[in-house]
């Protein structure tokens with residue numbers, strides 16, 4: 001294990017957090033209103049802590065050899081997200097009067113993992129700078145996870161290799177190769193371009209600059225943290241809702257495919273199994289929910305645009321695991337409710353900011369199971385499994401299936417721990433809180449439903465759920481390897 | 493597809509049901525008391541239907557070529573269990589005044605799959621003959637599943653091959669081989685011997701012959717259908733409870749290993765990973781629950797034998813998925829409650845009458861996941877996976893992991909369908925009813941808890957849950973292949 005290089009990279013991550021603190025501090029200075037102060041002292045303490053830690057890490061990593069392997073990369077990512085969540089907790093803890101540190105960690109992890117679950121019931125007590133920080137952390141987390149996917153996951157085979165299979169050169173295994181650095185830069189530019197477009201459109205449609213930027217953060221990252229107690233309900237404008245629908249959907253699309261489309265290679269849209277499945281599911285679900293709203297549950301709804309919009313909004317918001325809502329979908333017919341639960345588990349595309357199990361894994365899982373059922377009575381028939389028009393080899397199939405098994409074990413373990421810690425909580429909330437956090441959705445059902453929050457849970461539960469958010473966000477492995485003793489051996 | 497051979501084998505299965513009807517009819521004649529009549533006419537109708545159907549099937553299969561392949565075997569098993577459940581429903585439907593046919597199907601499927609979930613709240617309205625039928629169906633189902641495992645599952649690789657790995661000759665793939673026929677006979681003798689021993693001991697400890705035989709049926713098959721409303725609570729004798737503990741544990745043990753032990757090859761006990769894990773888990777859980785009962789929740793319990801007995805009884809009853817209870821474990825500490833939920837999912841050994849996911853699959857799942865996590869940072873390290881002191885090859889690992897994935901999909905799909913059909917039911921009951929049926933446990937939680945029953949559900953839900961019981965009992969494949977169109981092609 002090359003410890004200095006880890007320290008060096010962690011120092012970069014911590015510097016990013018420090019910069020984001022400084023930005024939030026200035027936003028607080030500029031936008032604070034009559035009901036809040038700028039919380040100047042608290043921000044300066046937060047910035048100082050982040051800068052000092054960053055300098056210490058840079059010092060520890062000063063003599064780092066540039067050579068880096070997979071395990072250093074994984075450890076950096078896992079530790080980086082945990083450290084960022086801990087640091088990001090400081091402003092919440094210092095600024096909000098009744099907040100414990102565990103509350104801050106939960107909210108901060110929820111932001112960096114784009115989960116959007118909150119322990120705070122009332123946003124009106126937040127100073128504007130802190131609300132900005134809450135939104136900004138999602139945007140940083142969303143960018144981080146896309147870059148992480150490009151830079152690291154391609155080595156893990158957990159679905160990512162499929163995306164590379166279009167490239168003629170095959171998968172690179174050298175982390176320092178120019179191709180990956182170039183890929184990271186291209187993704188960064190794309191993310192910035194989409195962010196600028198989203199914020200400008202929202203501003204043009206009547207939001208203030210502050211609201212436009214904050215909601216852009218929440219939308220593109222599929223995070224779902226708004227700045228008002230009524231969330232996006234504060235903006236009933238159809239144009240704003242359609243804009244948010246489009247950018248949530250883009251956030252949940254594979255950034256690889258988006259990149260190719262931006263480069264004019266539109267063919268990528270029609271050859272990528274995952275993206276086709278993703279938009280097909282969105283289309284079918286929207287259609288079904290629209291019909292449902294126009295008929296049985298319409299309450300006299302004759303406005304087809306409003307029905308279509310509500311249907312598309314809920315479909316996209318849930319499937320990309322953003323967790324925004326414009327209508328109370330808990331009031332919908334059970335068939336609509338079930339459809340939404342189904343979309344939650346599927347989640348967004350791999351290589352996007354969306355959560356869930358990822359569309360491509362579900363597609364592969366169904367294909368593997370179908371072949372296995374046939375194999376039960378036709379032993380000798382070996383059929384290839386196609387994805388993106390190419391054959392997915394056995395190793396990649398295995399890595400996806402094993403990943404889903406691991407997900408199942410983590411879900412089961414998580415539910416047991418939460419049930420143990422919160423035994424007076426209802427079963428529905430015990431189960432859905434784990435799903436909502438591990439899949440980076442945000443709201444669960446019952447006591448942790450869309451109109452509730454996670455504030456009433458015990459401190460240890462909040463920390464466990466925070467860890468589950470990070471586990472889910474980093475595709476399990478980057479956190480699980482941290483518990484593997486062999487990873488930490490000095491020479492190996 | 494060789495249809496005649498399927499018809500011929502189904503005729504054998506239907507004849508077995510007819511014979512069991514006749515036995516129940518005679519028991520009803522002999523034991524009926526003042527509160528019930530023998531329901532003579534209803535039994536004769538049931539017997540006639542079964543005999544006629546059996547003759548039709550025998551006629552259709554009269555010219556069957558003896559050659560049989562895996563797909564014929566699978567289709568026979570899947571159809572056989574479904575058909576037996578439908579036929580077995582007739583006596584309930586005819587004899588009980590308020591019973592619908594769906595009620596009968598649920599109860600009958602629950603018996604044949606050794607699930608032990610009931611739609612009838614009050615057993616005191618049952619004639620003795622019908623109660624005997626209810627218990628007997630479990631015993632037939634338990635024997636059936638062990639034979640099914642020997643005869644069929646060895647070809648599917650879903651965990652069964654591991655058990656054969658002790659044999660030097662490897663796995664046979666010829667269904668007509670003498671070795672498998674001999675194996676089936678040996679298992680049959682063992683099952684009869686254990687049944688006789690269990691019934692005689694229960695009789696010697698003070699039960700009536702009727703009670704002894706009925707409770708033996710429920711115990712060895714890990715079914716859990718008793719004959720009194722208070723279930724085994726009607727027998728507070730410690731000796732009877734210890735006897736039931738031992739025979740439930742034996743029912744949940746691999747019959748392959750039991751067979752070897754009976755043949756004097758005791759080494760099998762100490763080299764079989766699954767059996768070691770099974771008894772270790774039972775031991776640890778019993779110890780933990782005993783300590784729990786002796787300390788915090790003891791309510792002044794100073795009787796260590798009673799505590800040990802209660803702990804062992806609940807552990808074994810839950811882990812083997814029998815579902816008997818002597819104390820109300822829902823009142824225990826959450827840590828005890830969680831432990832029991834954990835045991836439910838694991839279930840019994842493969843090749844036993846117990847349900848659940850099976851110990852060996854959980855062991856393999858954990859080993860596969862541990863290796864995969866290490867592989868995340870050490871790509872080139874290939875470690876063998878050991879089970880029963882031998883290396884488990886990649887194909888067998890895959891088949892187990894894929895099976896667990898399939899289980900996950902079936903669970904998710906089942907929960908969604910039940911939630912859709914029973915939208916006014918609580919989430920806890922929606923989820924645990926599917927678990928309790930698919931894993932052949934019996935009671936769930938909340939509205940379908942140990943002191944409740946499934947009678948209030950809608951007809952379609954009862955049929956879906958019945959299908960889930962059969963799916964779980966037949967290790968998924970034997971039922972799922974029935975939905976595969978390619979299976980039914982005339983020539984292939």
Ligand SMILES: [K+]
Pocket residue numbers: 114115116222223224321322323440441442
């Ligand atoms: K979210």
Ligand SMILES: [K+]
Pocket residue numbers: 606607608714715716813814815932933934
């Ligand atoms: K049972």
